[in-house]
Amino acid sequence: MADHAAIATTGLTKHYPGVAALTGLTLEVPAGSIYGFLGPNGAGKSTTIKLLAGLTRPTSGTSSVAGIPVSAGADYRREVGYLAQEPRFYDWMTGRETLRFVTSLYPTDRRSDDSAITALLARVGLADAGDRKTGTYSGGMRQRLGIAQALVGRPSVLLLDEPVSSLDPIGRREVLELMQDLKGETTVFYSTHILDDVERVSDHVAILDAGKLVRAEPTAQLLASFTKDRLRVGISGASDTTRAELAALPGVESAEQIEQAADLRAYVLRVAPNAAKGVQSAVTRFAAEHNLTVTENQQITLGLEDVFMRLVNQKEHAA
Amino acid sequence: MTATTVHASSPIARRGAASAAFAGFRPLFRKDIAEWGSGKRAWIVLGVTAVFMALGAANAAINAWVIKNVPEAAQAGADKLISLAPLDNVLTAVAAQIFILAAIFAAMSLLVVERDRGTLSWIASKPVSRTSIWVSKWASATAVLIVIAAVVPMIVTTVVAAVLYGPPPVAAIVVVTIGMAAAIALFVAVTLAASTFVASQPAAAAIGFAVFLAPAILLGILPAAVAPFFPTSIVNWSVGLATGDSVGVVTPIAWAISLVVLGIVSSRRMGSLEL
Numbered sequence: 402m403a404d405h406a407a408i409a410t411t412g413l414t415k416h417y418p419g420v421a422a423l424t425g426l427t428l429e430v431p432a433g434s435i436y437g438f439l440g441p442n443g444a445g446k447s448t449t450i451k452l453l454a455g456l457t458r459p460t461s462g463t464s465s466v467a468g469i470p471v472s473a474g475a476d477y478r479r480e481v482g483y484l485a486q487e488p489r490f491y492d493w494m495t496g497r498e499t500l501r502f503v504t505s506l507y508p509t510d511r512r513s514d515d516s517a518i519t520a521l522l523a524r525v526g527l528a529d530a531g532d533r534k535t536g537t538y539s540g541g542m543r544q545r546l547g548i549a550q551a552l553v554g555r556p557s558v559l560l561l562d563e564p565v566s567s568l569d570p571i572g573r574r575e576v577l578e579l580m581q582d583l584k585g586e587t588t589v590f591y592s593t594h595i596l597d598d599v600e601r602v603s604d605h606v607a608i609l610d611a612g613k614l615v616r617a618e619p620t621a622q623l624l625a626s627f628t629k630d631r632l633r634v635g636i637s638g639a640s641d642t643t644r645a646e647l648a649a650l651p652g653v654e655s656a657e658q659i660e661q662a663a664d665l666r667a668y669v670l671r672v673a674p675n676a677a678k679g680v681q682s683a684v685t686r687f688a689a690e691h692n693l694t695v696t697e698n699q700q701i702t703l704g705l706e707d708v709f710m711r712l713v714n715q716k717e718h719a720a
Numbered sequence: 721m722t723a724t725t726v727h728a729s730s731p732i733a734r735r736g737a738a739s740a741a742f743a744g745f746r747p748l749f750r751k752d753i754a755e756w757g758s759g760k761r762a763w764i765v766l767g768v769t770a771v772f773m774a775l776g777a778a779n780a781a782i783n784a785w786v787i788k789n790v791p792e793a794a795q796a797g798a799d800k801l802i803s804l805a806p807l808d809n810v811l812t813a814v815a816a817q818i819f820i821l822a823a824i825f826a827a828m829s830l831l832v833v834e835r836d837r838g839t840l841s842w843i844a845s846k847p848v849s850r851t852s853i854w855v856s857k858w859a860s861a862t863a864v865l866i867v868i869a870a871v872v873p874m875i876v877t878t879v880v881a882a883v884l885y886g887p888p889p890v891a892a893i894v895v896v897t898i899g900m901a902a903a904i905a906l907f908v909a910v911t912l913a914a915s916t917f918v919a920s921q922p923a924a925a926a927i928g929f930a931v932f933l934a935p936a937i938l939l940g941i942l943p944a945a946v947a948p949f950f951p952t953s954i955v956n957w958s959v960g961l962a963t964g965d966s967v968g969v970v971t972p973i974a975w976a977i978s979l980v981v982l983g984i985v986s987s988r989r990m991g992s993l994e995l
Binding site: 451454455456457458474475476478481483485488489490491493502503504505506507508518550553 | 740743744747748750751754755758759815837838839841842843844845846847848849992993
């Protein structure tokens with residue numbers, strides 16, 4: 402059997418009259434990953450998820466899940482579990498009846514029996530509320546039932562559209578823990594604009610802005626690409642010429658003074674690729690030769706929020 | 721191992737295609753039937769339709785009683801304008817076509833509400849066909865409305881007519897009830913088809929009412945001979961059959977063709993809906 406990506410899209414495009422919601426999205430989502438799909442409001446995240454769920458048709462481009470193209474219809478949708486941004490179910494059904502109904506929509510070999518449904522309800526924390534009408538559920542309970550119904554049928558991929566954005570902190574934590582718990586069992590592809598969540602649970606991240614993919618790679622790699630080329634240097638006894646002297650050190654591309662308090666000054670040095678360690682040594686030697694005291698000399702660690710802002714604002718792109 | 725080629729035109733391939741087109745129909749139909757039982761809508765339709773038709777059938781008896789007690793009306797010969805024949809009064813109740821209004825009102829929300837609240841996109845993300853979603857809505861609404869807006873109200877009306885005027889002919893009642901059922905099936909299909917084009921309940925209902933009223937308007941312009949060609953004439957056709965008129969087969973054929981066309985158009989529209 403061919404080793405397919407969990408999700409693969411090629412040039413996926415959706416244009417509405419006057420609005421380019423998504424343009425030329427080419428993406429491969431590794432099987433078993435928890436893939437965060439980041440972007441500001443209106444970036445095209447929901448459009449992408451709806452295209453992947455087969456709910457709307459692309460203007461051009463293709464997409465597939467586990468090697469099955471979206472054009473395969475019901476065969477494709479068997480491999481996809483979808484949770485809408487604000488999931489709604491039939492108010493007159495209980496949580497358990499909702500899952501029974503969903504399982505009845507699948508072929509026999511994908512159906513869950515009552516004990517599996519009970520286990521699923523317990524897994525999403527709805528064991529006690531399973532026999533209550535869904536009309537009485539809170540937003541967090543609906544979200545958890547939404548994840549449970551998306552898991553019915555054992556799909557290859559879960560598509561979650563903003564699964565935590567409408568939840569309170571406790572509900573958010575529960576859903577994120579549930580998503581982490583699914584790692585290795587299925588591929589979770591979810592959209593969000595909450596950067597902390599992505600940093601916490603996602604092993605891969607794609608950043609979308611104005612309908613275009615800005616960056617897609619493993620989260621750690623993305624963060625590392627923004628931290629390895631910057632040093633924060635603090636020097637006591639520095640003068641007005643120190644910035645230029647630091648900028649002239651081998652491996653330093655630019656130096657910027659960012660703080661000053663009495664004779665203590667702090668600088669950010671942008672260094673050439675893979676030159677950070679050498680520059681750190683050069684800074685230490687430079688300080689010793691000029692009778693200066695180094696108070697800090699370390700690589701800058703950026704959070705995903707900083708990286709996201711830099712990428713989305715197009716101010717700079719990491720190498 | 722022997723490989724077998726299945727041609728697209730073979731019976732197996734055709735069965736496969738039909739199965740894909742109606743994937744998920746049975747569970748969706750069971751869910752839609754259960755949904756009718758979960759609210760008050762069915763009871764309201766049943767109550768309004770039965771009371772309205774029973775009053776329609778009792779109208780002649782009420783008028784006869786009034787005339788009997790108003791000497792001026794009796795002297796003017798008003799009682800001669802009233803038929804106290806049982807079947808005539810059952811047909812008077814049917815003529816108001818309240819069951820069609822009930823069908824349009826009941827069907828106008830079926831798809832639109834599901835679209836608005838997001839359950840349609842939820843269901844459409846499952847391994848079911850969108851044709852199944854539409855057909856299930858149509859079949860379940862038609863089945864329930866036939867019972868609550870045609871069969872039960874007709875039984876009530878027949879009992880009222882039997883008590884007031886004597887027993888009407890059962891065969892004629894059955895034929896007219898079948899005509900009512902056919903009209904319900906048609907107007908549920910019209911309203912559901914409209915719901916695939918418009919996104920609001922009033923707009924879907926307006927299209928249903930336009931189709932309901934259009935023949936009366938058109939027959940003011942066109943010769944009466946075209947009336948049998950309207951699928952909406954199916955109730956009149958059944959009444960004609962029940963009363964022994966020569967009615968032909970044009971109307972049932974037009975009715976059947978219109979249902980098939982509505983189903984095909986709706987299926988295509990469902991497939992292109994952006995959810």
